[in-house]
Amino acid sequence: xxxxxxxxxxxxxxxxxxxxxxxxxxxxxxxxxxxxxxxxxxxxxxxxxxxxxxxxxxxxxxxxxxxxxxxxxxxxxxxxxxxxxxxxxxxxxxxxxxxxxxxxxxxxxxxxxxxxxxxxxxxxxxxxxxxxxxxxxxxxxxxxxxxxxxxxxxxxxxxxxxxxxxxxxxxxxxxxxxx
Ligand SMILES: C[S@@+](CC[C@H](N)C(=O)[O-])C[C@H]1O[C@@H](n2cnc3c(N)ncnc32)[C@H](O)[C@@H]1O
Numbered sequence: 608x609x610x611x612x613x614x615x616x617x618x619x620x621x622x623x624x625x626x627x628x629x630x631x632x633x634x635x636x637x638x639x640x641x642x643x644x645x646x647x648x649x650x651x652x653x654x655x656x657x658x659x660x661x662x663x664x665x666x667x668x669x670x671x672x673x674x675x676x677x678x679x680x681x682x683x684x685x686x687x688x689x690x691x692x693x694x695x696x697x698x699x700x701x702x703x704x705x706x707x708x709x710x711x712x713x714x715x716x717x718x719x720x721x722x723x724x725x726x727x728x729x730x731x732x733x734x735x736x737x738x739x740x741x742x743x744x745x746x747x748x749x750x751x752x753x754x755x756x757x758x759x760x761x762x763x764x765x766x767x768x769x770x771x772x773x774x775x776x777x778x779x780x781x782x783x784x785x786x
Contacts, residue, residue, distance in 0.1 A: 637663030
């Protein structure tokens with residue numbers, strides 16, 4: 608059985624081809640941004656922290672990737688930068704590993720950005736969300752966003768929860784596929 612992040616990557620790879628547009632809504636240290644840049648034509652990556660952009664710029668340079676637009680802004684403004692037709696959008700909620708734990712994603716901006724993501728996805732596109740309910744804001748985010756996703760019309764979206772139900776408070780992922 609795949610661990611959470613391996614499964615996320617597996618799902619993402621299946622939804623990308625060399626002509627795809629992808630969004631990393633929570634850039635952080637740029638691991639997901641780099642992975643997306645290797646499998647898509649163009650990537651938009653968002654973070655509110657300058658240090659995230661610096662770390663990611665460095666990572667992309669090291670790997671010779673030049674197809675990413677690094678944007679220092681909230682993912683709640685993604686509609687300003689991206690017109691639509693997106694194949695994959697990734698959110699990895701929480702705080703920058705090794706950084707300031709108070710600069711975490713927040714439930715209101717996250718929900719707003721998730722709603723925009725559903726608009727920006729093309730038909731057949733995938734939204735991949737990883738939640739960390741083991742910390743306070745992460746639990747609130749999950750408690751707000753998961754019930755919202757459960758209300759999506761099954762004619763337009765398939766929503767899958769990938770979660771180890773015998774591991775209390777462990778991270779889990781929700782995937783939304785647009786039909
Ligand atoms: C768990 S980290 C992401 C880790 C990242 N996927 C990686 O590969 O390193 C979450 C990131 O979301 C960022 N963040 C917090 N609020 C945000 C917002 N409103 N818009 C965009 N990014 C935000 C944080 O600064 C942090 O870097």
